[in-house]
Amino acid sequence: MTFYSPVITNAKEAADNEKLHLFKYVEDPDQPKVETYESHGGYQAWRKVLSTMSPAEVIDEVKKSGLRGRGGAGFPTGVKWGFVPNDSTKPHYLICNADESEPGTCKDRVLMERDPHGIIEGMGIGAYAVGCHLMFIYIRGEFGHCAEMMEKAKEEAYARGHLGKNIYDSGYDLDMIVHTGGGAYICGEETSLLNSLEGERGMSRIRPPFPAIAGLYACPTIVNNVESLATVPHVINRGAEWYSSLGTEKSTGTKIFSLSGHVNRPGNYEVELGFSLKKLIYDPAYGNGIRGDRKLKGVIPGGSSTPFLTPDMIDVKLDYESLVEAGSMLGSGAVIVFNEDTCIVWALKKLIHFYRHESCGKCTPCREGTGWLEKIISRIEAGQGRPGDIEKIEEICENIMGHTVCPLGDAAVMPIQSAIKHWRDEWQYHIDQKKCLVKSEFAF
Amino acid sequence: MILTPESIQRIKDKLAQYPQRKSAVLPALTVAYRQVGHLNDDVYREISQIIGVPTLEIAEAATFYTMFPKQPVGKYLIQVCHNISCSLLGADSLVAYLEDKLGIKKGDTTPDGLFTLICVECLGSCATAPMMQINHDYYENLTPEKVDAILQQLRSEA
Numbered sequence: 001m002t003f004y005s006p007v008i009t010n011a012k013e014a015a016d017n018e019k020l021h022l023f024k025y026v027e028d029p030d031q032p033k034v035e036t037y038e039s040h041g042g043y044q045a046w047r048k049v050l051s052t053m054s055p056a057e058v059i060d061e062v063k064k065s066g067l068r069g070r071g072g073a074g075f076p077t078g079v080k081w082g083f084v085p086n087d088s089t090k091p092h093y094l095i096c097n098a099d100e101s102e103p104g105t106c107k108d109r110v111l112m113e114r115d116p117h118g119i120i121e122g123m124g125i126g127a128y129a130v131g132c133h134l135m136f137i138y139i140r141g142e143f144g145h146c147a148e149m150m151e152k153a154k155e156e157a158y159a160r161g162h163l164g165k166n167i168y169d170s171g172y173d174l175d176m177i178v179h180t181g182g183g184a185y186i187c188g189e190e191t192s193l194l195n196s197l198e199g200e201r202g203m204s205r206i207r208p209p210f211p212a213i214a215g216l217y218a219c220p221t222i223v224n225n226v227e228s229l230a231t232v233p234h235v236i237n238r239g240a241e242w243y244s245s246l247g248t249e250k251s252t253g254t255k256i257f258s259l260s261g262h263v264n265r266p267g268n269y270e271v272e273l274g275f276s277l278k279k280l281i282y283d284p285a286y287g288n289g290i291r292g293d294r295k296l297k298g299v300i301p302g303g304s305s306t307p308f309l310t311p312d313m314i315d316v317k318l319d320y321e322s323l324v325e326a327g328s329m330l331g332s333g334a335v336i337v338f339n340e341d342t343c344i345v346w347a348l349k350k351l352i353h354f355y356r357h358e359s360c361g362k363c364t365p366c367r368e369g370t371g372w373l374e375k376i377i378s379r380i381e382a383g384q385g386r387p388g389d390i391e392k393i394e395e396i397c398e399n400i401m402g403h404t405v406c407p408l409g410d411a412a413v414m415p416i417q418s419a420i421k422h423w424r425d426e427w428q429y430h431i432d433q434k435k436c437l438v439k440s441e442f443a444f
Numbered sequence: 445m446i447l448t449p450e451s452i453q454r455i456k457d458k459l460a461q462y463p464q465r466k467s468a469v470l471p472a473l474t475v476a477y478r479q480v481g482h483l484n485d486d487v488y489r490e491i492s493q494i495i496g497v498p499t500l501e502i503a504e505a506a507t508f509y510t511m512f513p514k515q516p517v518g519k520y521l522i523q524v525c526h527n528i529s530c531s532l533l534g535a536d537s538l539v540a541y542l543e544d545k546l547g548i549k550k551g552d553t554t555p556d557g558l559f560t561l562i563c564v565e566c567l568g569s570c571a572t573a574p575m576m577q578i579n580h581d582y583y584e585n586l587t588p589e590k591v592d593a594i595l596q597q598l599r600s601e602a
Contacts, residue, residue, distance in 0.1 A: 006584055007571045091463070103527045103566040134463065141474060141511045142567050144580045177461050182470050182509025185565065199469035199497065201508035217464055260529035260570035267571050304528055304566075334570065336529055350528050354565050360508075444534025444541070444574050444586060 004029075004113055007106065008267030013285065019246050020254055021234040022227070023270040026114040032149060034156035037117040043162050045236035046121050049128055050170040053236075058129040062232060064240035066252030071097055071188070071225030072303065072332045074320045077232070081222060083212035084130040090219040094127040095197070096137040098146065098226045099181055099188040103304035103354060104334030107256040107268050108226035112139070112146035115230065116153035120176065122229030124162070125236060127174055130222050134175045137226075138193055141181045151178045185358035189406045190215075190223040192360065203360040204406035227256055247273035251319030255333050262294065262339035263287035273319040277301060277309075280318065281337060294339040298422065302331025304351055305411030307418030327418070343436040344423045348416055349374075349381045355412035366409035369400040373416065385431035390420060447490050451479045455494050468495045469505050473512055478580070481521075482513040510564070518553045518560035520598050523577040526563040529570035538574045538586060539563060545595060558602055559595075 011027035014020035030036040037043070049058055063078030084092055096119060100108040111119060119137070127135045139147045154176050157163045165173045184202045186192045191205035194216050215221025231253065235243045244252040251273040260266045263281060265288040271280065277299065281287040290296055298308045301318070306329040309316065316326045323330045338347065356370040373396055376389050397413040404410070420427055429437045447455075458471040472491045477483055483506050485499075492499040506512055513521065522542065526535045539561075543549055546559050553560040569575040572584035583594055 005569070005572060005582070007569075100568050101566055104529050104570045105566075106568045106570045106572070109568050140568070141470075141509070142577060145582070179467070180471065180474055181511075182473060182506075183511025183564075184509050196470065197467060198464065199466035199501075199505055201505055203508075258571050260573060261532040266529075266573070336532070336570070338532065342532065347528060347531075350526070350531050354527055357510075357565060440531075442532060442534040442537065444538045444588070 005106070005110060007110060008265055009110065010267070010269045010271075010285065014270055019272060020270050022111070022115075022118075022230060022254060022256060023268075026110060031114055032116050032153060034117055034153070034160055034162075037115070038160075041237065042117050042233075043121055043160075045233035046124050046162060047168055049125050049236055050168050050172055055129045055131060058125060058236070061240045062129070062235055065235040065243040066240075066247075066250070067228065067231055067235060067243065068251070068320065069225055070227035070231070070255060070333070072102065072305075074330060077224060077228050080212065080224070081126065081129050083210065084220045084222060085213065088220050091134065091217075092130050092132040093216045093219060093221040094123060094130055094132040094135040095193065095216065095221060095223045096123050096135070096226055096229050097188060097190065097193060097223050098137050098139040098143070098150075099193060100143070100226070101140055101185040101188050102332045102334060103351070104258060104260050104300065104336040105303050105332040106258045106260070107333065109143060109146055110256075110268050111226055111230050112143070113149055116149050117157065118230045118233060119150070119226055120153055120157050120162070122232040123176070124174060125232045126222065126224060126229055128172060130220070132222075133173050134177065136177045136179050136197065136216075138179050138181060138187070138197055140187070141183050144180070147178055147180045154178060184360075185354075186360045186406070186408060189408065192406065193223060194221065201360070203362045204408075206405055248317070248319045248321070250321055251330075255318070255330075257318065258332075258334045259287050259337070260334065261337035262291045262342075263337050264289050264291055271318070274317045274322070277316050277318050277335070278314045280335060281314065287337070290337065290339050292339070294341060297338045297340045297342050298344075299338065300328075300334075300336040300415065302329045303334040304336065304354070305407075305414060306331040307414050308422055310422050341438050341440060341442075343381075343430075343438050343440045344419050344426050345377065345381045345430045346436065346440045348419050349377050351415055352377050352412065355408065359408060359412070363404040363406075363409060365400045365403040366412065369396050369409065370412050372396050373412070377416075380427065380430050381436075383430075383434035385434070387431065389431055390424065390427050394420065445490060446480060446486055447476060447494075448479060451475050452494055455491065459495050465495055466497050466501070469497060469502055470509070473502070473506050473509075477512045481519075482516050484514065518558050519602060520559050520578050522559055522561045523564040523567075524561070525565070525567045525569065525573070525575050525577075527566035529566070530573040530575060533573040535574045538576070538591070541588060541591060545591070558599070
């Protein structure tokens with residue numbers, strides 16, 4: 001059916017802008033075909049790596065580029081690759097994390113649908129760098145169409161000799177498995193993903209050991225986000241120096257931002273890191289302002305797990321450091337925009353419902369805490385809030401934050417804490433008056 | 445047997461890829477779900493025989509994942525995203541609209557067995573909200589007119 005997301009992108013801008021690279025061909029309907037991908041310079045980085053570079057040189061180049069993980073944590077990709085032990089006799093694995101489920105995020109999906117070979121090429125380079133001969137892409141189960149796309153691209157890549165035995169006569173063998181999940185947000189967290197890929201319930205693992213030492217099947221494993229890996233061929237083709245010249249000093253390169261919520265032009269936009277959040281929301285080439293000429297109430301800049309920014313804070317650069325300085329995080333780059341008609345309690349009820357639903361249940365603070373939070377926030381929203389509820393929420397948040405094995409607990413808490421910090425009066429109004437200060441009735 | 449020879453073959457093909465057989469559990473459940481429409485103990489037992497993983501371990505995994513219904517659902521499983529980005533663009537009113545058009549409440553199935561309506565968490569269509577997934581397909585940028593046309597189309601195909 002809808003095989004191809006109708007989402008808006010800035011591919012036209014990317015086509016003419018030498019600095020942008022991920023979105024250059026995403027509006028070309030033939031780009032998923034291997035011949036078209038090759039005609040656009042595809043698989044050249046893969047050839048270059050296999051014919052002229054050692055794994056250590058690849059790791060070094062990616063380290064020098066400053067590329068950081070685009071899934072949320074922002075950990076330097078090359079440094080991560082360097083954690084795989086050289087002296088291990090076990091098989092090594094590389095997994096592309098395509099379990100895109102952070103609310104607000106819809107960027108990896110577009111790369112899978114529209115440029116699948118770019119991902120395979122990046123995965124191949126990563127696999128070679130860490131000494132892996134069997135790589136996986138773990139795709140969330142609901143993205144069945146993406147899995148079909150990747151499966152087809154994989155078959156083409158085998159047929160053209162980009163995968164398989166003795167690739168380009170280099171003596172290097174590489175196989176690939178397209179794996180689909182079963183619908184669980186937690187599986188985007190890397191240790192839960194590993195359990196899921198092993199056919200278990202997707203519950204997080206205690207670290208250490210870190211996956212780079214003992215990951216899939218207890219073997220050294222690297223898990224990288226789709227966008228991170230799709231960036232790698234460009235780093236190899238044009239060099240670390242070029243890549244690190246993009247963006248800011250510490251946040252190099254470009255990033256895809258998924259812009260959603262109350263803007264006139266929701267979409268996926270590739271921009272250099274350090275781009276203005278305000279411009280992304282208001283510029284006609286991107287968000288084109290708030291829908292229906294309403295005023296802005298707040299913005300979540302990095303996916304639903306990151307703290308809110310208020311309108312006076314949006315003159316901020318979209319890079320890892322600037323957003324931390326502003327009290328939030330870059331996360332997955334999912335910018336969610338809320339207009340003045342949004343009841344903050346209503347919005348948080350939606351979010352905490354999600355985190356309660358997705359908590360895997362392993363850690364008590366997250367399992368029980370998200371349930372309590374949902375109960376209290378829902379009763380406030382329903383006009384049954386009690387005096388002391390805000391303080392109770394704050395106390396529960398403090399008892400979850402930092403007390404869980406994986407970041408899901410923190411993720412559930414951060415938007416709540418920031419929403420109380422910025423709009424405490426509105427929470428109080430909801431409890432005192434037993435109704436919303438503004439009613440969120442959005443027609444579709 | 446519930447699983448067709450085609451499904452069994454597909455599960456075997458998946459199994460052959462993996463270094464460890466238990467990794468084939470989710471792919472097998474996916475094949476079964478796509479054929480049967482839901483999962484149950486009989487399906488777990490059949491998968492167990494094909495991939496050689498105990499039935500209990502298959503059930504244990506299956507019950508963790510929300511994408512697979514564990515009881516029969518309508519021919520068309522309508523899954524409306526009610527997470528934040530879709531809610532900001534009217535997911536609540538979309539659900540109300542569907543309830544009205546189908547004459548059922550969220551969680552129910554129409555008496556003719558055609559439609560089941562449920563809400564699900566973020567499906568990664570945040571910039572094309574509001575959206576719904578019907579069986580395995582995405583329907584995005586929804587408007588009342590589009591929803592009417594989709595329902596009509598599905599009814600005529602049923």
